Amino acid sequence: MQVSLIILAAGQGTRMNSDLPKVLHRLGAAPLLHHAMAAGRALDPDRCVVVTGHGGDAVAKAALAYDDRALTVRQEEQLGTAHAVLQAESAMAGAGGDAIVLYGDTPFIRAETLEAMIEARARHAVVVLGFNAADPGRYGRLIASGETLDRIVEFKDATPEERSITLCNSGVICADTATLFRLCHKVTNDNAAGEYYLTDIVALARAEGLSAGLVLCDEAETLGINTRAELAAAETLFQARARAEALENGVTLTAPDTVFFALDTTIGRDAVIGPNVVFGPGVTIESEAEVKAFCHLEGCHISRGSDVGPFARLRPGAELAEHVHVGNFVEIKNAILDEGVKVGHLTYIGDADVGEGTNIGAGTVTCNYDGVMKHRTRIGKNVFIGSDTMLVAPVTVGDGALTASGSVITEDVPAEAIALGRARQVNKPGLATRLFEKLKQLKAEKAKGQP
Ligand code: UD1
Numbered sequence: 466m467q468v469s470l471i472i473l474a475a476g477q478g479t480r481m482n483s484d485l486p487k488v489l490h491r492l493g494a495a496p497l498l499h500h501a502m503a504a505g506r507a508l509d510p511d512r513c514v515v516v517t518g519h520g521g522d523a524v525a526k527a528a529l530a531y532d533d534r535a536l537t538v539r540q541e542e543q544l545g546t547a548h549a550v551l552q553a554e555s556a557m558a559g560a561g562g563d564a565i566v567l568y569g570d571t572p573f574i575r576a577e578t579l580e581a582m583i584e585a586r587a588r589h590a591v592v593v594l595g596f597n598a599a600d601p602g603r604y605g606r607l608i609a610s611g612e613t614l615d616r617i618v619e620f621k622d623a624t625p626e627e628r629s630i631t632l633c634n635s636g637v638i639c640a641d642t643a644t645l646f647r648l649c650h651k652v653t654n655d656n657a658a659g660e661y662y663l664t665d666i667v668a669l670a671r672a673e674g675l676s677a678g679l680v681l682c683d684e685a686e687t688l689g690i691n692t693r694a695e696l697a698a699a700e701t702l703f704q705a706r707a708r709a710e711a712l713e714n715g716v717t718l719t720a721p722d723t724v725f726f727a728l729d730t731t732i733g734r735d736a737v738i739g740p741n742v743v744f745g746p747g748v749t750i751e752s753e754a755e756v757k758a759f760c761h762l763e764g765c766h767i768s769r770g771s772d773v774g775p776f777a778r779l780r781p782g783a784e785l786a787e788h789v790h791v792g793n794f795v796e797i798k799n800a801i802l803d804e805g806v807k808v809g810h811l812t813y814i815g816d817a818d819v820g821e822g823t824n825i826g827a828g829t830v831t832c833n834y835d836g837v838m839k840h841r842t843r844i845g846k847n848v849f850i851g852s853d854t855m856l857v858a859p860v861t862v863g864d865g866a867l868t869a870s871g872s873v874i875t876e877d878v879p880a881e882a883i884a885l886g887r888a889r890q891v892n893k894p895g896l897a898t899r900l901f902e903k904l905k906q907l908k909a910e911k912a913k914g915q916p
């Protein structure tokens with residue numbers, strides 16, 4: 466069955482008290498919008514249409530960053546959820562099959578739940594995702610008998626008896642695409658809120674003699690984000706799930722509660738993640754790699770058998786081949802480290818290529834920035850970079866070469882050469898003793914002179 470997604474993300478999110486559109490606030494280092502798109506992506510959708518409004522350009526950009534085939538449409542005025550869905554009609558032209566409506570601010574809907582809804586479509590023209598609410602608050606109430614749904618009544622329009630119902634609308638709706646738009650066109654705004662309610666399509670379907678059905682999910686899945694406090698609570702929930710998932714996938718977490726994942730963190734089986742590791746977006750780690758305590762990783766790849774940290778920072782574009790060792794207080798950015806490279810201590814490697822088997826000594830810095838532009842450092846295979854070498858880019862060090870400790874390397878180093886880029890040492894016999902005596906004498910004179 467062909468499926469498309471319509472993601473509603475036009476609302477302002479007033480209660481976030483923010484200049485940022487609500488769906489761009491981050492959960493698991495990713496915009497809320499990406500979470501909704503991720504749940505839908507598992508269905509391999511034919512189209513994904515994101516309805517934007519407040520902060521529309523930024524929201525559209527975020528949608529495309531997640532899926533460059535996503536279509537974005539603008540809802541100029543937020544006249545209600547059915548009106549929002551109708552904005553997607555032109556972008557959906559020619560799309561057959563079903564459409565699932567999701568909210569951009571509801572990040573925990575699971576792919577399995579959406580699959581259950583599609584499956585229920587075999588029995589019903591319109592399928593609504595409902596849940597039993599502990600505190601039904603202002604949710605829309607589902608008027609149903611068994612799996613069959615009669616109508617949805619919005620809180621504002623509900624009678625006291627209807628308000629006492631705890632079976633609520635999550636907002637997720639699935640219908641045949643053509644039926645969805647046809648019914649949405651029939652929706653009016655004759656209600657307490659003066660809005661075009663998407664929820665009205667249930668009663669409209671029933672009036673046409675079509676059947677409407679209900680799929681239930683856990684309340685936790687339907688959690689929507691409206692405030693910063695809810696966002697913080699959602700982060701806790703997201704991390705708990707991500708940790709459990711990693712453990713289930715065969716990743717060792719020595720202190721799971723202290724590890725923070727991003728939405729797209731991917732870690733292979735038998736990898737080991739120590740305490741207090743933070744993943745930003747875009748990290749992939751292969752099997753049998755180890756990340757020791759207190760590392761911060763983003764936009765990087767760590768291959769099988771490599772180890773990183775403790776206290777290392779891998780920034781976007783850091784690519785570690787197999788059996789690379791990155792030790793403490795090392796920062797790596799936009800650099801490719803080939804197999805077996807060792808960068809043990811206190812080093813910055815940025816905008817660089819490092820050939821296999823090369824050893825980078827403590828305190829090495831690739832001086833990649835001249836104040837205006839960035840330049841690349843190229844280090845060959847089996848090179849020995851002495852401690853405290855400054856590699857002033859652009860610069861190349863040939864295979865098998867060695868740089869002497871403390872060198873400032875401003876010129877290319879040929880293969881197999883030793884480069885010495887430092888002042889020659891001079892020893893002055895006895896001078897240290899004489900200097901200390903003089904300094905002590907000066908100190909004593911100064912103390913005497915003072916009142
Ligand atoms: C909606 C449902 C309600 C359900 C609840 C679950 C309707 C009429 N009501 O109510 O039954 O229990 O969600 O959370 O659908 N949006 C737009 N454009 C609009 C209006 C809304 O894009 O014109 C987006 C919002 O940004 C949000 C989503 O649609 O992501 C839901 O809108 P919201 O105003 O939060 O609806 P609720 O009143 O919560």
Ligand code: MG
Pocket residue numbers: 689
């Ligand atoms: Mg809401």
